[in-house]
Amino acid sequence: MTFREIEDVLGFQLPDSARRYAFWWANDRTGNHVQAAAWMAAGRHVARVDLVRHTVMFVRASRNYAQATTIHRFG
Numbered sequence: 001m002t003f004r005e006i007e008d009v010l011g012f013q014l015p016d017s018a019r020r021y022a023f024w025w026a027n028d029r030t031g032n033h034v035q036a037a038a039w040m041a042a043g044r045h046v047a048r049v050d051l052v053r054h055t056v057m058f059v060r061a062s063r064n065y066a067q068a069t070t071i072h073r074f075g
Contacts, residue, residue, distance in 0.1 A: 001055065001056055001057075001058065002053075002054055002055050003018065003019065003054040003055070003056070004054070006056070018035075019051065019054065020051070021051075022049050022051060025046045025049040025056055026046070027039075027040060027045040027046055039058060040061065043060055043061050044058040044059065044060060044061060045058070045059060045061045046058060047059045
């Protein structure tokens, strides 16, 4: 998905940090990362993010999710 497509679904703009920092897209259950909690609650995790092209790839979370918690940076 493009960031714009995500914003269309949400009905509001992503924060600037989503465009600047790959870590914003991390599948992080700790801290106050409500965005990650939302996509993980929907059974998804981020497999790839491209800050140059403003795209992110969500995939279905595996049953063995603990092994799939790192983010891949592309760009």
